[in-house]
Amino acid sequence: MAAATPPTRTNRIRSVTIEGFRSLKNIRNLELPPLTVLIGANGAGKSTLIRFFELLSWMLKAKNLQEFVLRHGGGDDQFFMGARKTPRIHAELCLDTEKGQNDYRFDLAHISAGDSVMVMNEAYRYSAHDIPTKAKWTEIDAVGKESSLLDQTHKTAKTIVNLLRQCSTYHFHDTSINAAIHNRWDVTDSFRLRSDGGNLAAVLLDLRKTDGKRYELIVKQINRVLPTFKDFVLEEEAGKVLLRWVGRQSDKVFGSHLTSDGSLRLFCLLTLLNLPPDRLPDVMFFDEPELGLHPHAITLVAEMFKRLSKKRQIFIATQSPYLVDCFELENIIVANANNGETLLRNLPREQYQEWLDDEYQLSDIWLKQAVGGME
Template sequence: MTDEADRELLRAVLDHVLKNDAFPSVEGFLRKHASDEPKLKELIARDLLKDISGRYYLTLAGLRACDTAEARQQLAWCQALLPALQMAWRKARGSFQYAPDLYAVLGVEYNPEGEYGVPLGFLMASGLISADLSENTGIPDENINLEGLLYIEELDVAGHAEKLPPSMDLAGAALLRVELAGYRPFDRFSADLGSLTVMIGANATGKSSLFDFLRFVSFAAQNPLPPEIDPRNAGKLLFHAGGPDRLSFALNAGRREAPASLRYEVEIHGPVGAPRVVRERLVLDGHAQEQTPPPLLDFRGGRGVVRDLAVRPGQASWTVPPNELALRRAIAPDLPTPSQFQSFVASWRFYPGFDVSPAAPLRRPVHVEENPVLAEDGGNLSAVLHALVLEHREAWEELETHLGATLPGFLSLGVKSRAKGMTIAVLRERGISEELTLAELSDGTLRLLGWLALAVSPSLPPLICIDEPEIGLHPRVLPVLAGAFRLAAARSQILIATHSPHFLAQFALEEIAVMRKEEGRAVFVRPATSQALRREVEEIGGEALARLFLTEELEVLP
């Protein structure tokens, strides 16, 4: 139990930190609080305070015990900084030798004190990061290791940090709606997406272009726009044919059960070679209160304001280069909502198909990774399987069950260690005495293993786009694969494009969308809106969907 005397000591430490942007030295603090030394030792024993290298540090629990507005704000900032630090660690895949290296990856100006340095100190005192400390301030400034943050979704500050309004909390959020004009075949395009959306349509109707657009948005949330605007579009027509050299889009994201969502609006002008972001806004959409909150981002021509209603009142004026989104820089700890949205968009993953060629990285031993996410080419599949077998036995057993149901002669799956922290997956089959490494498996088996490993992974990106997963697979495995993706959609949002009637037949009508062209424009249609079609599918089942797909009847529904 923390009494008022304890709180006063903890508050005195916090007051020193906030006034000086430095953690107090034990010697100097005791000169003012000599009679409180026994209590300070007791606070250390209770993990509310730490004595590290001759300085006092509050832990997150110590901040919580302070029970002041300033302490709650610091807790909220630590929570808001979490996704940005996790992203920085994944980008660097190692420690940051010097603090400026970390700030460069975060995309913010180096400042060893204040809003970034102090929260790093609290996280270090709580055992979540490790670092060498500045002699002058005690703030982490060298050999900063953030690995301890990777497995954390939310810091233990519930009930004490300033709470975001539920509609602004992006934990478990999904991309709800896309509106797009001026990009390739899209003009006045809109699509409402579910937790699982399976897209069909003829070639050149916009399925892959929709994936490319979402990948472009994720890229732009992390990087300046190159001269070609979309780095994957070199040599292709970027802007909608016959239209001006500009594109605009709006994304709605949030939790499906929430009454409001975040709406992100952007307009980019060409020409290719000289892109300019002319407008950018992040607003709360569908807010039920009489007074609509002001935009969280509001920029025109690179100049604008950024704010967050949840932690700090007021706003900051920014100027960003013409070829950058302000969202890219909105990862400060006092901007939890824009920061969460930036992390949400930057975390999207895209899988156009795995590289299973004879020399592919997927077939070779790879370095063990902490909490790996499957690479887009599948190159770190063995690392993903290594993490599953060691840390997620339930997911591993689910994977083996799927493989047993789809691979004739399957006995077991395993991983083998190799020299210097390397690992490779191995498979055992009936009638073969030797284990088969990934290098020896068929292309189809490797593809199936990759898709199933992705589907059973406990930690998934918030949005996963998968292009034609049926390629190279026998029709009999498609029901199992569809079921695995449906289960994964409970933990992530899955968007799939397919040309397979057998695969399509495994999904409910409500999960299907049709992409088609109308007067040169891509259009997104939900066939479930047809009452006649619903009756036919209810009577016949998935076979009706397959037949209607083959006869193109699905694609011409009004």
């Protein structure tokens, strides 16, 4: 009998150090599991970690750091308590690939003129898994308003850029009348689901044409949660498609404007989480994905997060006890606020196993203040 093929190591972010970014004053060597669930009350700062990785994605995607800063309140707002109190942001990331560890570090300084930021002290290195000592840093001498890592030709720099630029945050919150999901969409924009779900109809139409079994699975899963749902009605007209569906009780076709917010978010989540891995980024962030979902839907989505985390790295920010209880201690990072500073920490099993042995749920531990939950 042939030996089993070992699972392929997923490229992922192993740990991060962040000093001075917004409320993240001093986060050192925070371990990030393949499936990370950030829990915390309103204002605890759990979403700030996601914003940091959004900054990285903008910075390394097409040298759009200044655009990110402009869209998010200006340069001064990116520094803990402002640039006068915190003159510099420092960050270090450890990225795991199949053969080794890729490290990247950089600083950001505030520029008063134009309320922008400057990138400096960039460096990178690669250390093989089978070599115990760390490699020396390769320092980038350039200083400027955008990252110079993109200009490096070394394989390590390219590996780091390729992983971090793919960090994608999915917000399916906007289901207002002007939301993109209500628009007719170009059928050719169908390979990846956009972060706001705007091209959902195009993605579903493509799956129905090219991967019928996957499409049927999505429809079946939606029906498990919404028994009145029968199928999508996806008709191409002049190269565009509109999101519509039909129920089981009648042949009336419902447009997205007649669909509840929770149902639209469910359509987006189940479609995204069922896409083939090659149509997904390596690192995926979800900010409160439970909004508007029925408990049965939350359970289904949580199981799909677990399955997908074997192939892609998943980050979830939530304050839902129901969602938290779907995961394990090793998945949890707790966010607490202390005098404007966000504290993030893992939950060691040896410290909290006794609570679980006494039949407490993860959410009970959090809510009862054992790890600093709600008041």
